Amino acid sequence: MVVAFVFLAATAAFATSAVAGGGAGLILVPLLRTILPVSGVPAALSIGTAASSLSRIVVFRRAIRWDVVRRFVPLALPSAALGAWLLTRFEPAYVELILAFFLLANLPQLFRKSPAGDSGTPPLDRKWLVWIGAAAGLFSGFTGAVGLLFNGLYRRIGMDRHEIVATRATNEVLLHLLKIALYSAFGLMTPSTLAAGLLVAVAAILASIAVRWILPHLDEALFRRIGQVAMVAAGFAMLSLSSNQIARIHRAWLTVVTPGVEREVHLYWGGRQWLAAEIEAEGDIAFERSIPFATLPPHLRRAAHAKADGRAIALVEEVHSLDGLSYEIHYRGGNPDKIELRRE
Numbered sequence: 001m002v003v004a005f006v007f008l009a010a011t012a013a014f015a016t017s018a019v020a021g022g023g024a025g026l027i028l029v030p031l032l033r034t035i036l037p038v039s040g041v042p043a044a045l046s047i048g049t050a051a052s053s054l055s056r057i058v059v060f061r062r063a064i065r066w067d068v069v070r071r072f073v074p075l076a077l078p079s080a081a082l083g084a085w086l087l088t089r090f091e092p093a094y095v096e097l098i099l100a101f102f103l104l105a106n107l108p109q110l111f112r113k114s115p116a117g118d119s120g121t122p123p124l125d126r127k128w129l130v131w132i133g134a135a136a137g138l139f140s141g142f143t144g145a146v147g148l149l150f151n152g153l154y155r156r157i158g159m160d161r162h163e164i165v166a167t168r169a170t171n172e173v174l175l176h177l178l179k180i181a182l183y184s185a186f187g188l189m190t191p192s193t194l195a196a197g198l199l200v201a202v203a204a205i206l207a208s209i210a211v212r213w214i215l216p217h218l219d220e221a222l223f224r225r226i227g228q229v230a231m232v233a234a235g236f237a238m239l240s241l242s243s244n245q246i247a248r249i250h251r252a253w254l255t256v257v258t259p260g261v262e263r264e265v266h267l268y269w270g271g272r273q274w275l276a277a278e279i280e281a282e283g284d285i286a287f288e289r290s291i292p293f294a295t296l297p298p299h300l301r302r303a304a305h306a307k308a309d310g311r312a313i314a315l316v317e318e319v320h321s322l323d324g325l326s327y328e329i330h331y332r333g334g335n336p337d338k339i340e341l342r343r344e
Contacts, residue, residue, distance in 0.1 A: 003199065006196070007202070007203050013027040015211050027234050029241070030238065033241050035196060038092060043180070046179040051204045060169070063163045068154075069171055074130065074133065075130055076171065083139060084142070084179050086141070088186050091249060093245035093249070097239065099139070106228045110232060123158065124153055251270055252269045253267075254267055263279045264276050272290070275289050284321065290316065293316045311333055312331065
């Protein structure tokens with residue numbers, strides 16, 4: 001059941017990708033995360049997108065802009081190798097979080113009556129294609145797919161929708177083949193990753209064949225609109241998954257408690273409470289943060305011991321509110337179980 005769902009979703013993603021000028025990888029990252037470990041997602045994506053690129057080259061070969069390919073590829077390949085190596089050293093969830101915010105920057109475009117054209121955007125000098133290739137290779141090696149991020153740059157060179165689809169496929173096919181070899185060398189190409197990649201590859205080929213009949217019927221405005229929708233959707237999905245992954249890594253979560261008439265939102269980091277926002281009955285908000293007792297000013301430490309009445313100090317919180325800075329000292333047992341001290 002899961003395999004069938006992945007196959008259908010991958011087919012839809014690659015069909016959307018071909019129409020939107022890319023983005024299947026970014027769309028599939030959240031889906032593949034449900035069946036693969038995060039380190040296996042880029043490898044599986046590379047198999048699928050390599051097949052997709054090869055099929056698009058065959059279908060749209062007459063629209064390839066070789067002048068763009070010659071400038072893009074030279075630095076893209078070594079940069080992809082560096083990105084694949086970084087995948088074995090660093091957590092990719094942080095890069096995915098950055099890319100998510102970049103993709104979500106397209107959200108305002110969706111509320112315009114028509115997609116913004118390129119008339120107000122200065123054309124891009126082709127000398128920048130070398131560095132665009134380097135950036136694309138690095139992020140592609142590290143996350144598995146970022147091609148959709150560069151569609152705006154392709155349009156600024158003066159490429160139409162057919163040229164973007166065909167030229168991006170040509171630019172990226174060598175990247176994906178190189179990454180497949182590197183992921184295998186680095187031990188990231190497990191049997192489950194290979195199986196998922198082949199499943200995605202079949203879906204990608206079928207989608208490319210089907211879209212051959214759809215793309216000629218789209219005008220440029222609709223082409224851009226579909227691309228923007230794909231980017232925003234991928235951004236929300238990547239934001240959700242990368243945030244959850246980072247939360248698991250750092251054992252972070254939020255809780256809401258209601259002691260009495262107050263409401264508190266607690267942020268835990270590393271399994272321990274790190275910050276709390278207290279909403280008082282009057283509507284005032286105070287921010288609290290746990291600190292070591294030793295960091296209190298000496299006179300406040302003496303005051304806390306004087307009021308302990310034999311009780312052990314359980315927690316010290318630094319409180320920031322409209323009334324200024326204060327400290328709460330929590331004790332174990334007794335009544336009251338906490339006191340407030342001010343830095344005066």
